Amino acid sequence: MSEHTESKDRSQLRQKRMIADHFERLSRAKEEGKKVVYTFVPGNLTELIGAFDMLPVLPEINALQSGMRKKSAGYIAEAEKSGHSEDVCTYVKCDIGMLRSGNIGPTGTKLPEPDLLLLSYTGCFTFMKWFELLKQEYKCPVVMLHVPYQPDGVITDEMRSYVVEQLRTEVIPAMERVTGTRVDVDKLAAHLSLSKQAEDDLVAVWESARHRPSPIDGYFGGVYYVGPIFSSFRGSHDAVMYYRELREEVEARVARKEGPMAPDGPVKEKYRLVVEGPPNWTNFNEFWQMFSREGAVVVSSTYTRVGGLYDQGFRHDPSHPLDTLADYCLGCYTNLGLPSRVDLLAKYIREYEADGFLVNSVKSCNSFSVGQLLMLRKLEEKTGVPGGFIESDLVDPRYFGKANIENRVQSYLQMLEARKARGTSADAVVSP
Amino acid sequence: MTDPAAPIFERARALVDDYTLGAVKAWKAAHPGALAVGHMPVYTPRPLIEATGSLPVAVFGGGDSLDIIRGDSYFQSYICHIPRSTVELGLGGHLDALDGMVFPSICDVIRNLGGMWKMLFPQKYVAYLDLPQNFDKDVGGRFYTSELRRIARELAGRGARTLDADALLGAIARENERRVTLEQLDAVRRAEPWRLRATEAYVAVRAGSVMPAEEHTRLLREILAAVKLRTARPVDNVRVVLVGSFCEQPPFELIRALEKAGCDIVEDDFQLGMRMIDGPIEPCAGEDPVEALSRAFLERGRASASRYIDRNEKGADLVARVHACAADGVIFAAASFCDPALLDQPMLEAALERAGIPHTSFKFAENTGQFQVIREQAGAFSDAVKLWGPAGAPVAAQEASV
Amino acid sequence: MKCVVGIDLGSTTTKAVLLDEQGGILGRGITNSRSNYEVASAVAWTEAVTSARFDLLERAMPSTSGSWAKPMKDAFRLELFIDELAELRATILRNLERSLTVHGDRKALATTVGEVLDRVRRKAEPLFVGGAPRRSEFFRDIAGALYVAEAEEISRAGGAPFEQLAALYDRAILEVETRAQRRDVGGLLRRALDRVLPADRAENATARAAAAQAIATAAAQTIEEIAVVGTGYGRQTLPFARESVRSEILCHGRGAHRVFPGTRTVLDIGGQDTKAIQVDDHGVVTSFQMNDRCAAGCGRYLGYIADELNLGLHELGPLALQATKSVKVCSTCTVFAGAELRERLALGQKREDILAGLHRAIMLRAMSLLARSGGVQNEFTFTGGVCNNGMAVKVLRELVNENYDPTTTLNIHPDSIYMGALGAALFGLDDARAGRLAPMPPFLRAVASEVSA
Amino acid sequence: MSGTSVTAGIDCGSSAIKVAIARSHVGEGGELLATSVQRIRRRNVHDVARAAFGEACAAAGVGLPDFAYVASTGDADVIDFATGHFYGMTTHARGALHLFPAARGALDMGALHARAIKMDERGKVLGHRMTSQCASGSGQFLENIARYLGVPLEDVGALSMQAKPVEEVSSICAVLAETDVINMVSRGMTAGEILKGIHLSIAGRLVRLLRSAGAEGVVTLTGGLAADVGLIACIRELVAKELAGPKKKKLAPIEVCAHEHSILAGAIGAALLGAYRHDQLLKRGKLALAAGAALAP
Numbered sequence A: 001m002s003e004h005t006e007s008k009d010r011s012q013l014r015q016k017r018m019i020a021d022h023f024e025r026l027s028r029a030k031e032e033g034k035k036v037v038y039t040f041v042p043g044n045l046t047e048l049i050g051a052f053d054m055l056p057v058l059p060e061i062n063a064l065q066s067g068m069r070k071k072s073a074g075y076i077a078e079a080e081k082s083g084h085s086e087d088v089c090t091y092v093k094c095d096i097g098m099l100r101s102g103n104i105g106p107t108g109t110k111l112p113e114p115d116l117l118l119l120s121y122t123g124c125f126t127f128m129k130w131f132e133l134l135k136q137e138y139k140c141p142v143v144m145l146h147v148p149y150q151p152d153g154v155i156t157d158e159m160r161s162y163v164v165e166q167l168r169t170e171v172i173p174a175m176e177r178v179t180g181t182r183v184d185v186d187k188l189a190a191h192l193s194l195s196k197q198a199e200d201d202l203v204a205v206w207e208s209a210r211h212r213p214s215p216i217d218g219y220f221g222g223v224y225y226v227g228p229i230f231s232s233f234r235g236s237h238d239a240v241m242y243y244r245e246l247r248e249e250v251e252a253r254v255a256r257k258e259g260p261m262a263p264d265g266p267v268k269e270k271y272r273l274v275v276e277g278p279p280n281w282t283n284f285n286e287f288w289q290m291f292s293r294e295g296a297v298v299v300s301s302t303y304t305r306v307g308g309l310y311d312q313g314f315r316h317d318p319s320h321p322l323d324t325l326a327d328y329c330l331g332c333y334t335n336l337g338l339p340s341r342v343d344l345l346a347k348y349i350r351e352y353e354a355d356g357f358l359v360n361s362v363k364s365c366n367s368f369s370v371g372q373l374l375m376l377r378k379l380e381e382k383t384g385v386p387g388g389f390i391e392s393d394l395v396d397p398r399y400f401g402k403a404n405i406e407n408r409v410q411s412y413l414q415m416l417e418a419r420k421a422r423g424t425s426a427d428a429v430v431s432p
Numbered sequence B: 001m002t003d004p005a006a007p008i009f010e011r012a013r014a015l016v017d018d019y020t021l022g023a024v025k026a027w028k029a030a031h032p033g034a035l036a037v038g039h040m041p042v043y044t045p046r047p048l049i050e051a052t053g054s055l056p057v058a059v060f061g062g063g064d065s066l067d068i069i070r071g072d073s074y075f076q077s078y079i080c081h082i083p084r085s086t087v088e089l090g091l092g093g094h095l096d097a098l099d100g101m102v103f104p105s106i107c108d109v110i111r112n113l114g115g116m117w118k119m120l121f122p123q124k125y126v127a128y129l130d131l132p133q134n135f136d137k138d139v140g141g142r143f144y145t146s147e148l149r150r151i152a153r154e155l156a157g158r159g160a161r162t163l164d165a166d167a168l169l170g171a172i173a174r175e176n177e178r179r180v181t182l183e184q185l186d187a188v189r190r191a192e193p194w195r196l197r198a199t200e201a202y203v204a205v206r207a208g209s210v211m212p213a214e215e216h217t218r219l220l221r222e223i224l225a226a227v228k229l230r231t232a233r234p235v236d237n238v239r240v241v242l243v244g245s246f247c248e249q250p251p252f253e254l255i256r257a258l259e260k261a262g263c264d265i266v267e268d269d270f271q272l273g274m275r276m277i278d279g280p281i282e283p284c285a286g287e288d289p290v291e292a293l294s295r296a297f298l299e300r301g302r303a304s305a306s307r308y309i310d311r312n313e314k315g316a317d318l319v320a321r322v323h324a325c326a327a328d329g330v331i332f333a334a335a336s337f338c339d340p341a342l343l344d345q346p347m348l349e350a351a352l353e354r355a356g357i358p359h360t361s362f363k364f365a366e367n368t369g370q371f372q373v374i375r376e377q378a379g380a381f382s383d384a385v386k387l388w389g390p391a392g393a394p395v396a397a398q399e400a401s402v
Numbered sequence C: 001m002k003c004v005v006g007i008d009l010g011s012t013t014t015k016a017v018l019l020d021e022q023g024g025i026l027g028r029g030i031t032n033s034r035s036n037y038e039v040a041s042a043v044a045w046t047e048a049v050t051s052a053r054f055d056l057l058e059r060a061m062p063s064t065s066g067s068w069a070k071p072m073k074d075a076f077r078l079e080l081f082i083d084e085l086a087e088l089r090a091t092i093l094r095n096l097e098r099s100l101t102v103h104g105d106r107k108a109l110a111t112t113v114g115e116v117l118d119r120v121r122r123k124a125e126p127l128f129v130g131g132a133p134r135r136s137e138f139f140r141d142i143a144g145a146l147y148v149a150e151a152e153e154i155s156r157a158g159g160a161p162f163e164q165l166a167a168l169y170d171r172a173i174l175e176v177e178t179r180a181q182r183r184d185v186g187g188l189l190r191r192a193l194d195r196v197l198p199a200d201r202a203e204n205a206t207a208r209a210a211a212a213q214a215i216a217t218a219a220a221q222t223i224e225e226i227a228v229v230g231t232g233y234g235r236q237t238l239p240f241a242r243e244s245v246r247s248e249i250l251c252h253g254r255g256a257h258r259v260f261p262g263t264r265t266v267l268d269i270g271g272q273d274t275k276a277i278q279v280d281d282h283g284v285v286t287s288f289q290m291n292d293r294c295a296a297g298c299g300r301y302l303g304y305i306a307d308e309l310n311l312g313l314h315e316l317g318p319l320a321l322q323a324t325k326s327v328k329v330c331s332t333c334t335v336f337a338g339a340e341l342r343e344r345l346a347l348g349q350k351r352e353d354i355l356a357g358l359h360r361a362i363m364l365r366a367m368s369l370l371a372r373s374g375g376v377q378n379e380f381t382f383t384g385g386v387c388n389n390g391m392a393v394k395v396l397r398e399l400v401n402e403n404y405d406p407t408t409t410l411n412i413h414p415d416s417i418y419m420g421a422l423g424a425a426l427f428g429l430d431d432a433r434a435g436r437l438a439p440m441p442p443f444l445r446a447v448a449s450e451v452s453a
Numbered sequence D: 001m002s003g004t005s006v007t008a009g010i011d012c013g014s015s016a017i018k019v020a021i022a023r024s025h026v027g028e029g030g031e032l033l034a035t036s037v038q039r040i041r042r043r044n045v046h047d048v049a050r051a052a053f054g055e056a057c058a059a060a061g062v063g064l065p066d067f068a069y070v071a072s073t074g075d076a077d078v079i080d081f082a083t084g085h086f087y088g089m090t091t092h093a094r095g096a097l098h099l100f101p102a103a104r105g106a107l108d109m110g111a112l113h114a115r116a117i118k119m120d121e122r123g124k125v126l127g128h129r130m131t132s133q134c135a136s137g138s139g140q141f142l143e144n145i146a147r148y149l150g151v152p153l154e155d156v157g158a159l160s161m162q163a164k165p166v167e168e169v170s171s172i173c174a175v176l177a178e179t180d181v182i183n184m185v186s187r188g189m190t191a192g193e194i195l196k197g198i199h200l201s202i203a204g205r206l207v208r209l210l211r212s213a214g215a216e217g218v219v220t221l222t223g224g225l226a227a228d229v230g231l232i233a234c235i236r237e238l239v240a241k242e243l244a245g246p247k248k249k250k251l252a253p254i255e256v257c258a259h260e261h262s263i264l265a266g267a268i269g270a271a272l273l274g275a276y277r278h279d280q281l282l283k284r285g286k287l288a289l290a291a292g293a294a295l296a297p
């Protein structure tokens, strides 16, 4: 992911290098005969892709990168000009716009065209439309993996076998056709076991936020931490190294009782928050600073769980490769029914001893946003902790109203403070 | 001369307008102990619910006559309108007659609404019905039949009749009859649109939301007989297909505004769920009727924004339908903020353009009260066809805010 | 005397409240925000200090003088108005001289303007001292309404074209409002005194002496601001110290709770935003919701509608109250609502019925925000400019009855518009008591020196 | 009278009624006999419409029986004496073509909406885009700001033209934009500069609207705002900038033109189309029209 101004830790430098290498490999893919697959973050089949030696491109990550690099406004305008509605998910429009503008990736090189569109339909209906749209643009095969929803927070055998069957009868054969090779189960298992190692370390990093002060910011900082494991690197040696280093760094901070680093320096923990919903990318640092300046640290967030609920016990299991892939796809955060999402948030609020929780509701994402206002109410009832609500968007800067968001964040934090200081007020002396 | 169909349409209209579900209450009073089960758009297999002795009730939001207060409080401004009015209906007690609610997979809004429903109405039965996007009988089909059986089982757990093959076969037969009658109604509209206006067809189909298939068939037959007696004559109008309103329904006045702007809507996707399966559902010899229900969806489900289209070109079905009903063009009418419809639209537009079919588009909300812009667009469309012939309509239009 | 100041920089109006060290209200001031915020807060603050002086004056006056305290206040306001009118006249004439866009005879135009303003001054008098109802408290509104009426009449009688006269006013008022004004309170008081108790009448001598004494006593009191807290829509843009700025949500909640200690839910509808706030038994906010980026359904909506109908804001509510039914209005966009109004008028629907519908449209949006913030609890306090509108209150009451407990108490205070500033001042008092003295920001200090009796 | 006929077009807008009377030669267009524009200004629309129509009839020296076709456009319900109705985009396109025969696009800038139209050499609408139900950047919005600044509408254009280039007014909301304007005034910007900023931001939206409708070549500006020379200058400026910018290869050239009769485009188009339709119906033998049956002046 893109750089931020924390004095560079080893892990960070490694992540930068990993990303650069990946795009480098992508730029050479065609000449080296490597096959390229476009796919989505939630429920991605990185290990399987790796087992076929294919290179993944993640349009969502490109879109968020475009947002951070202030390109998204132009891309979105481009897509809207070609007939896309103002109303729909801006990730999709940003991607379509980028495509129309030459498909130049985050590192400035042109992205290779896909050899396969792997449409894993996990946790969001818009994904399906997105790849239907891409299908119009490329002449490559598309394979659909329909991952059923978990309305009750349970994965049933029917769900699992439906996904496994699709992997067996659709996805793997499609990959075999594209690459001309048979699936190598041992290689897949090897990748899966590397995933597991990295996942252990990542969980330790997340849970470090139980300390006071928390050594990490589990939302703004967290999006950097989950970068490798959500994207193209899970199941790689690089990722294992990255998470080991990261864990060591975080543990050192705990020992030194240090708080997290924000773009404008270290944060002095004053409020501990849990955040629901994705961040805004177009004004990411500005957004972060609204919190860090006030001493608000995010101890846990759900956005960092869209690529897997590892802290709730899930690990990739090399001994049951297809079942584990199915469970992984089924278990992403946005694939959970709302009651389960409320339970998970309540658990975070309690376990991480949060003073408050905040919803950042993004215009783009119905999957996340629909129902958040009810979740807010239910969580307040359940935990007694006050909730706050702000609205922005992922990559459409038109929906980042700085003054409005800042107003709400400040009001919310001042409210938390006033509640702490309750009882000292000077009222009820004379009535006017 | 008085219109022979007027009283029937009035009756049907009253059913449609009654968001307090009087008809359902009456049905329940006549069937003590039986369940009434609501279902949201687009598609829920109604025969399955009927086969358990329950009344399936299609819920389409609250239209334009309901003040939305609590409903709005749960939804951000950028979310379509139907979940607001549905929640408003629920919290206002208007849906109390329903013992449960099925939320079929169509989009993330309806999906999450299902979860909200569980939290808002913990005492009611709430089911999410995952429709497969894999159309292989042994893969998607197997999953889908397990979903159908689960729902039947859960309903039985709430006091409905246990599903048995004969009951389901009976329900399927009644559904098939309704489908045939609906098809006859559509045929009248295609052949003689001045005999049966789109607004009337709308009411005729939607009235079926609150009654068993058999009763709906009777109503439709009455309507068919009555409109044949009408003496209306052809009008100098343009023939259009309307797409995009498969879930949230446009206000009645909007459809009328389109007609007033010189458009005969000869085909539409209002209440698509009622006509989701093309042709009858035909169980094969020895086949479990649940499988037949599933197979009908897999093999003959209509193309819609909520269904993954893998084989043919996106939009091919729309082009075929335009040709089949000899339409002059297509009007896209999507609900504001409806991701499925709005993301589909550019692909469908491209297909129409390749086929040289003119089209225009606008967005609405179920409680839109101003139709001026829409009338303008539809009017420009019909003007162009009238003045310059069928090939003369505007090619592209989208309500843009730039 | 030590005091704390709360300033609420609203999108439409700016309010200031002065509290003494015991938390008693000393004075309040309000002005239009349609200008530079610094000036607006200086003006509001100036007014608050002036009214505090009046308060002190009243306290200093012998109890026998009660009969002239109120006339004195009215006369003071009139004198203020006259000063402001003079300022306006000077500005118009200056602009006229420099204007590029005025065609025709400038001299004649200047004479006409003078004539209009003379008439305005004559018509204004009874509004202040005659007990006639005023459309508004603001110079802009009072002067504007009179000016338009007189200008229309004069141009109908063959004077200069109306549009030209109106343009001159619009231009000048903007400038007058964006200038911080010097105010010679002592001089104004003396002129007011002369008006109420003319010096040439012997029987006034004792009363005049008493008044002069009281004025001197009041003037001798120093007013020292030991803490200043700012809040409101414009607070981000103010050069206040960060610690001296509080969120308007907290301030509105606190202010409303202070005035009505039973308050649990607060609805504030201002010019550009609507807030639904829940507070606990200490007046501390527990949850809140605000409208999103669109100005639909706020006070400005009513402003547009009033303009559209050529009415004063004050007349809108009473007119709507005469409705026999409520027409369903669909537009939430402020501008389109104007168009819809015109369309419906053209269709022959009654003005008051449409207005009733417009009010309902606004209050429905407010109800949603309330529902979102946690509903309406007893007691429910309605604040902000729009609560001056009787129809808005009536519709709100109906909607609360329909959707919540009909026995809910609905509080509305004549000074509801000051709740934000009051809350801010209370936070200032907290600060002062905790020893966090926040001195006057320099830009206020600059005007402060000019407001002494 | 085959081939030549006298027709009228009446355009009922939300802020003004426009009337055009034309003598048409079918197949070749026609010439204007008389026109009339009356702002509604809170008066009864029906009365204003009758008055405007009467005024134009008097100027042309014709009476109701002389018309082969009276066509309304805009708000149809206002005119109860029309033979037929055409919708706004159809008539603006036709009117735009009449004003500039080379035009292949029209940009209608009215009080509440803006519409970009792409058309062919007959004035047939090929594509269009319209602004949505949000009033930012409309004529009404500009009028409000002008009033707020104390500038008569007629001077808006000239003041903006004289001003130096400035920052755009960013706010998306017509109402909240006022706050921007307030801040600008207090920062000492002149009315001209502020208007120019608003013009630039409106022009930006309009150019995007034109592009998304696919208009190219000569584009006639129609509607009331076509009288605003400042706005037109800004549109030209932006088009020129676009065509010199990095995307120039992908963009078709656009040349915008305004005409003194721009505000009448809808009315003119309606009059001409009325003649065309009259002829068409005659040929099809469908004519059972009685223009003005309902008119009782």
Ligand SMILES: Nc1ncnc2c1ncn2[C@@H]1O[C@H](COP(=O)(O)OP(=O)(O)O)[C@@H](O)[C@H]1O
Pocket: C009, C010, C011, C012, C013, C014, C033, C233, C269, C270, C271, C272, C273, C298, C299, C300, C301, C302, C303, C313, C314, C317, C384, C385, C386, C387, C388, C389, C417
């Ligand atoms: N006397 C009145 N009658 C009716 N409405 C009023 C009155 N005074 C103010 N308002 C309304 O109140 C709004 C301003 O409210 P205010 O609370 O001052 O706003 P803000 O705090 O945003 O400046 C105006 O837009 C107007 O609609």
Ligand SMILES: Nc1ncnc2c1ncn2[C@@H]1O[C@H](COP(=O)(O)OP(=O)(O)O)[C@@H](O)[C@H]1O
Pocket: D012, D013, D014, D015, D016, D109, D110, D111, D112, D113, D138, D139, D140, D142, D143, D153, D154, D156, D157, D222, D223, D224, D225, D227, D228, D229, D263
């Ligand atoms: N001279 C002018 N300069 C600038 N704007 C003008 C001028 N004359 C009219 N307008 C604008 O044109 C608009 C009216 O345009 P018009 O096309 O008649 O609209 P409609 O058809 O909606 O009534 C008004 O909003 C007004 O602001």
Ligand code: SF4
Pocket: A060, A089, A090, A091, A092, A123, A124, A125, A126, A127, A364, A365, A366, A367, A368, A394
């Ligand atoms: S709707 Fe949400 S999850 Fe789906 S593609 Fe858009 S941002 Fe991603």
Ligand code: SF4
Pocket: B080, B081, B082, B083, B106, B107, B108, B109, B110, B247, B248, B335, B337, B338, B339, B340, B341
């Ligand atoms: S209208 Fe569209 S977005 Fe809304 S619930 Fe229906 S399908 Fe989903």
Ligand code: SF4
Pocket: C293, C294, C295, C296, C332, C333, C334, C335, C336, D133, D134, D135, D136, D172, D173, D174, D175, D176
């Ligand atoms: S709809 Fe109206 S009030 Fe809302 S943003 Fe647009 S112009 Fe402003």
